[in-house]
Amino acid sequence: MGALFVLPMLMIAILSFLKRGTYGQVVYEFTLNNYIRIFDPLYGQIFWDTLVVAVLTTVFSILCGYPLAYYISRLEKSTQQIWLLLVMIPFWINFLVRSYAWVIILRSQGVINTFLESLGIISEPLPLLYNSGSVLLGMVYTLMPFMVLPIYVSLEQMDRRKLEAAYDLGATPWKAFWHVTLPMTKTGVVTGSILVFVSSIGMFVVPDVMGGAKSALIGNVIQNQFLSARDWPFGSALSIVLMLLSMLLILLYFRATKASETKEGSA
Amino acid sequence: MKTLRRNALSGYSWLMLVFLYLPILILVLYSFNDSRINATWTGFTWKWYVSLFENRQVMQALMNSLTIGVISSVIATVLGTAASLAVKHFSLRWSNIFNGLMYLPIVIPEIMMGLAMLVLFSQVQMELGKVTLILAHVTFSMPYVMVIISGRLADMGKELEEASQDLGATPWETLRYVTLPLIMPGIIAGFLMSFTLSLDDFIISFFVAGPNSTTLPLYIYGLVKRGVSPEVNALSTLLIVSTVLLVVVAEIFRRKDSKNNQSIF
Numbered sequence: 001m002g003a004l005f006v007l008p009m010l011m012i013a014i015l016s017f018l019k020r021g022t023y024g025q026v027v028y029e030f031t032l033n034n035y036i037r038i039f040d041p042l043y044g045q046i047f048w049d050t051l052v053v054a055v056l057t058t059v060f061s062i063l064c065g066y067p068l069a070y071y072i073s074r075l076e077k078s079t080q081q082i083w084l085l086l087v088m089i090p091f092w093i094n095f096l097v098r099s100y101a102w103v104i105i106l107r108s109q110g111v112i113n114t115f116l117e118s119l120g121i122i123s124e125p126l127p128l129l130y131n132s133g134s135v136l137l138g139m140v141y142t143l144m145p146f147m148v149l150p151i152y153v154s155l156e157q158m159d160r161r162k163l164e165a166a167y168d169l170g171a172t173p174w175k176a177f178w179h180v181t182l183p184m185t186k187t188g189v190v191t192g193s194i195l196v197f198v199s200s201i202g203m204f205v206v207p208d209v210m211g212g213a214k215s216a217l218i219g220n221v222i223q224n225q226f227l228s229a230r231d232w233p234f235g236s237a238l239s240i241v242l243m244l245l246s247m248l249l250i251l252l253y254f255r256a257t258k259a260s261e262t263k264e265g266s267a
Numbered sequence: 268m269k270t271l272r273r274n275a276l277s278g279y280s281w282l283m284l285v286f287l288y289l290p291i292l293i294l295v296l297y298s299f300n301d302s303r304i305n306a307t308w309t310g311f312t313w314k315w316y317v318s319l320f321e322n323r324q325v326m327q328a329l330m331n332s333l334t335i336g337v338i339s340s341v342i343a344t345v346l347g348t349a350a351s352l353a354v355k356h357f358s359l360r361w362s363n364i365f366n367g368l369m370y371l372p373i374v375i376p377e378i379m380m381g382l383a384m385l386v387l388f389s390q391v392q393m394e395l396g397k398v399t400l401i402l403a404h405v406t407f408s409m410p411y412v413m414v415i416i417s418g419r420l421a422d423m424g425k426e427l428e429e430a431s432q433d434l435g436a437t438p439w440e441t442l443r444y445v446t447l448p449l450i451m452p453g454i455i456a457g458f459l460m461s462f463t464l465s466l467d468d469f470i471i472s473f474f475v476a477g478p479n480s481t482t483l484p485l486y487i488y489g490l491v492k493r494g495v496s497p498e499v500n501a502l503s504t505l506l507i508v509s510t511v512l513l514v515v516v517a518e519i520f521r522r523k524d525s526k527n528n529q530s531i532f
Contacts, residue, residue, distance in 0.1 A: 006368065008383035011390060064283065071280040083280075085518060090287045092514045094467045094484055097503040100491050101290035104297055104500070111293060114307055141290070173272070202376025205469065209491055219378050226382060226474070239382055246376070 016236035024230030034237035043221070043238070047245070050218040053132070054200040057139040061196045062189060064140065065147035069188075070181075072148075073155035084152070091145035099138050099209040106134055106210075130212030138206040143199055147192035154188030155181075190257050194250050201246050218242055291507060298500035315501035325502065328486040332466055335397060335482065339404035340461035346405070347412030347461075348454055352446070354413075355420050369410050380407060381474035388475060395477035403475045404468065408461030415460065419453035452520050459517035467510055 016034055019027040037043070072083045090098065105111045108125035116122045128134065158181065166176040204219030211217075218238065225235030301310040319325050350369070354362045384403045385395075393399055427449065431441045447454075469484040476485055483506060490499040 008387035009379070011386045012379075012383060015386060067276060068280050068283045071276050085515075086284060087287065089511055089514060090291060092463065092467070093291065093507050093510050094469060094487075094503075096469045096484055096488055096491070097294070097506055098290065100487070100499065100503060101294040103491070104294055105290060111297075118307075141286070144287075198376055202378040204378060205488075219376075222378060222382070223473075226385065232386070235382070236386075239379060243376075243379060 012236045013240055015233055016240050018233045020231045020233050024232075026232055031233075034234045035241075037234060038237060038241055046216060046218050046221055047241075049132075050201060050242075051245075051249075053136060053139065053217060054197050056136055057143060057200040058193050058197045060136070060140045061144050061147040062193065065144050065192065066151055066189070069148045069151035069155055072152055084149075087145055087148050095142040096205050096209065098142055099206050102134070102138055102141065102210060103129060129210060132211070135207050135211040135217075138210040139200050139203065142206060143196045146195040146199065150191035150195070151185060151188040154185040154191075158184050186257055190253065193253065197249070197253075198246055201242065294500055295504045295507065298497065298504040300497065300500075303497060315497045316505075319498055319501050319505075322498070324481075325486065325498075328481045328483050331397065331480055332482040332484075335400050335404060335480075336462050336465040339401045339465050340408060340458050342401070343405045343408040343412050343461040344454060344458040347409045347457060348416055348450070350409070351413050351416040351420055352442075354417065369413055377407075377470040381471040384471060385474040395475055396480045399475045399477070400472055400480055400482070403471050404461075404465040407468070407471060408464045411460050411464065412457035415457045416450055416453045419450045423449055456517050456520040459513055459520065463510060463513045463517065466513070467506075 015026065017030055017032070019029045019031050021027045068087070072080055075083060103110070106128040110129070112128060113125040117125070162184070163176055163180050166180045171179065202219050204217065204223045207217045207220055222235050222238050222242070225231045225238065298315055299311050300308055301312040354365055357365065384399070384406070388395060388399045427445055428441050431445045436444070467484065469488065472482055472485055473488070476482065483502070487499060487502055487506070490496060490502070
């Protein structure tokens with residue numbers, strides 16, 4: 001079953017070096033053109049936007065998710081289970097549906113605008129939807145549970161005695177958190193970040209539903225190349241670059257967190 | 268000071284729950300709104316649900332979703348159970364490699380998996396439709412079945428199987444009367460989970476569905492793209508309710524699983 005997956009990935013790699021025929025078919029002729037085309041500033045910009053959105057989504061997910069995970073890990077065992085289930089349930093609901101829920105709230109005739117208009121606060125609907133802010137909101141909303149769970153797990157496994165030791169040595173709660181809890185839960189933050197980052201980098205549904213035409217991310221372009229433009233080789237080249245890029249960033253992230261860990265260990 | 272911090276944290280966490288649930292609740296609420304275009308509440312109505320059930324395309328999509336869900340999760344559960352049992356008997360090195368391959372689909376972006384499947388099916392010249400959907404759904408849900416069942420097998424230990432063999436049971440009898448009953452809650456939880464995943468999947472299905480195999484999420488996508496009709500709210504609400512029910516039932520089985528666990532050892 002794993003092979004059923006590795007094999008087609010190889011096929012995409014091969015496809016990215018082939019040509020597109022006039023009718024959208026694949027011509028078996030070697031070319032580097034697909035990769036050269038990626039250097040067009042247009043695609044450079046889209047790759048950059050995608051990275052920015054992915055990084056911001058990850059940062060906001062940490063900021064929103066960490067306190068929640070911390071709170072859950074301090075509750076009683078049975079209450080913890082209920083909270084975890086409550087956090088997980090929205091995550092199970094189709095994220096197409098969840099993005100659409102935001103459309104109902106944010107669109108010009110949506111809940112917020114109708115409400116504000118009826119109060120007479122605004123006379124014209126605010127442009128809340130179809131911009132990069134709404135895409136970011138949708139991404140954080142759909143992906144945050146990915147962050148909460150790994151952080152919760154690492155908080156749960158943490159040795160609380162070290163925290164008590166820090167208090168005994170006179171640390172303030174904030175210092176104890178910063179120097180003990182946070183470093184010890186780094187694994188959870190790293191795991192969560194990778195899950196969120198990887199998911200947001202290939203995301204095309206949220207930008208499609210909440211971003212409108214202006215904020216196309218690389219996932220949308222790839223989807224278009226495969227289904228509308230029918231340029232499979234170029235779409236493959238884009239996805240190969242996307243995958244290499246995300247693997248590289250994950251590797252760098254791992255390196256960075258590992259390096260700071262060993263530094264702390266030796267100090 | 269300490270209680271203040273505690274209260275702030277607890278307040279924040281409740282706020283996060285509101286953030287997670289409010290959009291969903293609003294969606295559900297507005298599926299009962301009489302108004303066609305506006306968010307203004309003009310009265311309670313069932314009519315979007317009625318028109319939904321009279322819509323042949325919706326019923327066809329529902330049938331497709333259910334058929335594909337049942338068939339793919341049966342296959343995923345059988346294969347996943349067999350694979351977990353096999354991995355248990357592998358040497359450590361092989362089971363590590365196998366597990367690595369197995370969990371790959373969980374960590375790779377879904378769009379890549381959808382593309383990979385599309386390319387594969389087109390290369391072997393399979394027509395896109397229910398069969399390709401089923402194959403794709405089996406591929407992405409099997410790892411989840413394996414995670415659940417392998418966990419159960421690891422907790423179980425070897426003692427009971429060894430005892431059964433000491434008492435003269437054949438390997439088949441041990442499997443049939445000892446191992447399978449013990450991991451049954453895990454198998455059921457795995458089945459429910461892959462059924463939920465299948466019913467809910469949009470991205471991968473988006474790439475491997477043919478024109479005559481539209482599933483519910485794909486149909487919803489079409490409605491959302493074409494412009495907003497309150498029928499989408501009703502359909503989304505039904506999908507939300509069934510997902511939540513399935514997740515809660517699967518969770519109950521998983522809990523039962525861990526309780527059994529404690530009572531046995």
